[in-house]
Amino acid sequence: MADGQVGILDGTTFMVCDRAGDIVPSPDTPLGLFAHDTRLLSKWVLTIDGERLSTLAIDDIHYFENRFYLVPGRQDVYVNSTLSVRRVHTLDSGLHEDLSIVNHDGRPVDLTVRVEVDADFADVFEVKDATARKKGRHYRRVEAGRLVIGYERERYRRETIVSATTPVEPDDDGLTLAVHLEPYGSWRTRLTAEPDLPMPRGLERLTIPGRAGRPRDKERRLRDRLAEAPRLETGFEPLRGAYRRSLIDLAALRFSPFLAEDRSVPAAGLPWFMSLFGRDSIFTSLQALPFAPDLAATTLQVLALRQGSRVDDFREEEPGRILHEMRYGEMSVFEETPHTPYFGSSDATPLFLVLLDEYERWTGDVGLVRSVEQEARAAIDWIDHYADLTGSGYISYQRRNTRNGLENQCWKDSWDGISYQDGRLPGFPRATCELQGYAYDAKMRTARLARAVWHDPAYANRLEREAAELKRRFNRDFWVSDGEYMALALDGDGRQVDALSSNIGHLLWSGIVDESKAAALVRHLMSPALFSGWGVRTLAEGAGRYNPIGYHVGTIWPFDNSFIAWGLRRYGYADEAARIAAGILDAAVFYDGRLPEAFAGYSRAETKYPVNYPTACSPQAWSAGATLLLLRTMLGLNPVGEDLVVRPTLPASLDFVALLDIPGRWGHLDAYGRGPAGAGGRGHQPAPQQLSAP
Amino acid sequence: MADATQEFFHGLARRGHDRRLRAIDEGSVRFDISRDGRTEHWLVAIDRGDIRVTEEATGGDAVVEADRAVFDRIASGEAYFLTTVLRGEAAVAGSPRLFATLRKLFPPPPTSEGTRRRGRGRG
Numbered sequence: 001m002a003d004g005q006v007g008i009l010d011g012t013t014f015m016v017c018d019r020a021g022d023i024v025p026s027p028d029t030p031l032g033l034f035a036h037d038t039r040l041l042s043k044w045v046l047t048i049d050g051e052r053l054s055t056l057a058i059d060d061i062h063y064f065e066n067r068f069y070l071v072p073g074r075q076d077v078y079v080n081s082t083l084s085v086r087r088v089h090t091l092d093s094g095l096h097e098d099l100s101i102v103n104h105d106g107r108p109v110d111l112t113v114r115v116e117v118d119a120d121f122a123d124v125f126e127v128k129d130a131t132a133r134k135k136g137r138h139y140r141r142v143e144a145g146r147l148v149i150g151y152e153r154e155r156y157r158r159e160t161i162v163s164a165t166t167p168v169e170p171d172d173d174g175l176t177l178a179v180h181l182e183p184y185g186s187w188r189t190r191l192t193a194e195p196d197l198p199m200p201r202g203l204e205r206l207t208i209p210g211r212a213g214r215p216r217d218k219e220r221r222l223r224d225r226l227a228e229a230p231r232l233e234t235g236f237e238p239l240r241g242a243y244r245r246s247l248i249d250l251a252a253l254r255f256s257p258f259l260a261e262d263r264s265v266p267a268a269g270l271p272w273f274m275s276l277f278g279r280d281s282i283f284t285s286l287q288a289l290p291f292a293p294d295l296a297a298t299t300l301q302v303l304a305l306r307q308g309s310r311v312d313d314f315r316e317e318e319p320g321r322i323l324h325e326m327r328y329g330e331m332s333v334f335e336e337t338p339h340t341p342y343f344g345s346s347d348a349t350p351l352f353l354v355l356l357d358e359y360e361r362w363t364g365d366v367g368l369v370r371s372v373e374q375e376a377r378a379a380i381d382w383i384d385h386y387a388d389l390t391g392s393g394y395i396s397y398q399r400r401n402t403r404n405g406l407e408n409q410c411w412k413d414s415w416d417g418i419s420y421q422d423g424r425l426p427g428f429p430r431a432t433c434e435l436q437g438y439a440y441d442a443k444m445r446t447a448r449l450a451r452a453v454w455h456d457p458a459y460a461n462r463l464e465r466e467a468a469e470l471k472r473r474f475n476r477d478f479w480v481s482d483g484e485y486m487a488l489a490l491d492g493d494g495r496q497v498d499a500l501s502s503n504i505g506h507l508l509w510s511g512i513v514d515e516s517k518a519a520a521l522v523r524h525l526m527s528p529a530l531f532s533g534w535g536v537r538t539l540a541e542g543a544g545r546y547n548p549i550g551y552h553v554g555t556i557w558p559f560d561n562s563f564i565a566w567g568l569r570r571y572g573y574a575d576e577a578a579r580i581a582a583g584i585l586d587a588a589v590f591y592d593g594r595l596p597e598a599f600a601g602y603s604r605a606e607t608k609y610p611v612n613y614p615t616a617c618s619p620q621a622w623s624a625g626a627t628l629l630l631l632r633t634m635l636g637l638n639p640v641g642e643d644l645v646v647r648p649t650l651p652a653s654l655d656f657v658a659l660l661d662i663p664g665r666w667g668h669l670d671a672y673g674r675g676p677a678g679a680g681g682r683g684h685q686p687a688p689q690q691l692s693a694p
Numbered sequence: 695m696a697d698a699t700q701e702f703f704h705g706l707a708r709r710g711h712d713r714r715l716r717a718i719d720e721g722s723v724r725f726d727i728s729r730d731g732r733t734e735h736w737l738v739a740i741d742r743g744d745i746r747v748t749e750e751a752t753g754g755d756a757v758v759e760a761d762r763a764v765f766d767r768i769a770s771g772e773a774y775f776l777t778t779v780l781r782g783e784a785a786v787a788g789s790p791r792l793f794a795t796l797r798k799l800f801p802p803p804p805t806s807e808g809t810r811r812r813g814r815g816r817g
Contacts, residue, residue, distance in 0.1 A: 155782030305794045309714050310802035312774075317802075333780040340777050374716060389810055400806070 011255025423544020508567025533604025648673025756788025
């Protein structure tokens with residue numbers, strides 16, 4: 001979200017407005033009220049006696065509520081108003097604005113309050129790409145006390161109904177309210193903009209993801225949720241703030257896809273990714289396991305229910321494949337885009353299996369592992385058959401949907417995300433390295449489940465044999481011997497795509513790297529070419545396509561770094577993991593604890609502060625999750641059998657961290673860590689402390 | 695394809711069992727398919743992968759309503775069940791879980807090919 005914009009969200013419903021609480025129409029910015037991937041308000045501008053208002057203060061009370069304190073008049077004139085105005089925005093099925101005006105003068109006053117309203121019903125994809133091209137018919141209808149704005153295309157219809165709790169005069173362009181205020185009197189109304197989807201019965205549940213009801217319920221649920229999460233104690237105040245921020249943002253991004261009944265999964269990020277993503281929900285659930293294991297359970301169940309069962313080129317569906325993205329906007333519904341759901345990712349399927357095992361290790365919930373046995377086996381079959389496009393035993397991808405499918409079906413899915421060191425783009429199919437790591441890990445972990453839960457030792461042996469074979473070949477085929485690192489990918493001819501990238505950190509996480517090669521990878525990860533001081537860049541300085549503000553070719557992604565840190569710990573590089581944790585958590589301080597999707601790859605020594613990536617999403621689920629996973633890696637938390645093992649290694653200047661009441665199969669346990677600073681050395685704060693608690 | 699709907703249900707009845715449906719312990723979906731003011735009914739009962747098809751006008755844990763022309767397209771794989779419903783061309787009521795399972799019964803688009811081993815269509 002850009003500067004000067006204010007957002008509130010509740011699951012997949014969200015509103016982005018300016019600092020006065022207005023939505024001023026703009027074709028290419030995400031200003032508006034959105035629900036189910038559709039813009040329900042593209043204009044919402046409040047005036048009093050024809051003048052817009054000036055903002056004195058904004059209070060973002062909750063993620064679903066904002067308060068604006070304003071006075072009439074423009075910002076460039078001397079303001080000495082005798083009126084004060086308060087707008088309170090809350091979300092549930094639509095937008096509610098509680099508007100109140102107070103007269104501070106000894107004389108009565110008559111005012112004309114006006115709200116200009118429009119709704120373009122743009123698909124969020126049209127907004128993102130600034131390509132509104134509506135094929136249907138817009139209409140509006142003035143009824144008693146309300147304005148109905150609608151859009152119709154064949155039998156598809158969307159409406160926004162605008163009304164108020166006090167008498168209004170509606171017209172085609174908005175509502176007018178005549179207001180009389182006595183001396184020192186006050187006035188209030190509630191303006192509402194709600195979607196109306198005149199759909200056949202039963203369909204509401206298919207189209208509108210569920211939401212918690214009233215603001216007060218939401219407030220209580222958030223309080224409960226925060227109280228259920230482990231308690232963090234640390235001398236580094238910003239970490240407490242970032243931890244709390246992460247829990248709140250993950251709560252805000254939760255929504256109930258219709259298959260989840262009352263339970264929820266995280267949407268990926270505001271504003272462009274407010275929907276179900278296979279990859280993002282799996283990574284976020286992994287990050288959040290020690291803190292909120294219910295996210296993993298719901299994610300696994302929803303993704304299992306929606307697992308691919310047939311071959312569909314347009315949606316890139318294949319039997320056993322786990323979905324990439326689910327959308328309900330007009331372009332998806334009319335099959336102009338393939339997101340109903342779209343299956344074009346090659347990592348979600350092995351990662352589904354990784355999450356399943358990690359979930360069981362934490363929770364001991366064998367019931368869930370039993371209930372998705374068939375889906376898990378289908379996922380293994382997908383890895384072995386549909387994903388192996390070249391017959392080489394590696395997962396590779398080449399899009400089936402050549403019209404608007406994704407070229408890169410790994411997490412670096414922009415068009416230039418995968419390149420040779422000299423900047424050329426490889427041919428297809430592409431087998432990126434981290435996919436092989438995920439496949440290896442998936443087989444090792446599924447083997448454990450097969451033995452322990454499904455009681456199928458023969459299947460477990462087979463999977464372990466295949467995993468060992470994959471690891472052996474991988475270490476031979478991907479190893480760039482003169483550079484001593486793993487290639488980013490193999491191209492369509494099986495040649496190495498030799499760029500040095502952050503992907504090598506994911507390989508450590510998956511455990512596919514030979515012990516003898518790990519030290520070299522760690523040296524690269526911590527080298528100035530990859531490590532900026534804040535974190536590991538997606539692509540190393542010196543690569544042909546390196547760009548410190550390139551989405552997947554030089555920026556730093558907090559989520560990426562959290563998994564790299566986990567990987568470093570897996571291979572015994574605890575100090576290096578702590579350095580990455582320190583860099584990312586220091587960066588978080590500059591964002592008030594809310595890590596963005598990505599920030600620029602400039603060297604820390606050069607800029608002293610992390611430079612914003614221009615269109616980063618925030619909050620972003622797996623960035624919020626990064627703080628959680630970094631806590632896990634610093635404390636060295638690992639479920640082993642029925643116990644939780646704690647092996648803390650904190651950054652040099654962090655004196656202590658305690659995480660209390662960590663839920664799991666052990667009940668609740670506490671973890672304590674002391675850093676070198678806390679063990680007697682003189683601590684120093686790497687980032688500015690605040691004078692008071694936030 | 696005038697008989698796609700009939701063929702689809704007869705095919706289901708002949709199939710008798712589909713392992714992809716084992717996620718549903720027990721459940722049934724009724725299809726009300728109308729043409730020229732007349733409505734035909736099929737009740738598809740699923741029990742751990744076993745499928746039973748009867749022509750019953752009542753019952754069902756979930757109901758699908760569609761015109762015959764629309765359903766012919768779904769039954770032949772030309773139209774996709776979910777988007778057809780989301781466009782308002784067919785109506786559904788009942789358990790979302792059943793619909794998630796049910797969609798696996800419908801044939802895939804006739805043009806999509808199976809596995810693509812050894813870089814078939816490499817470009």
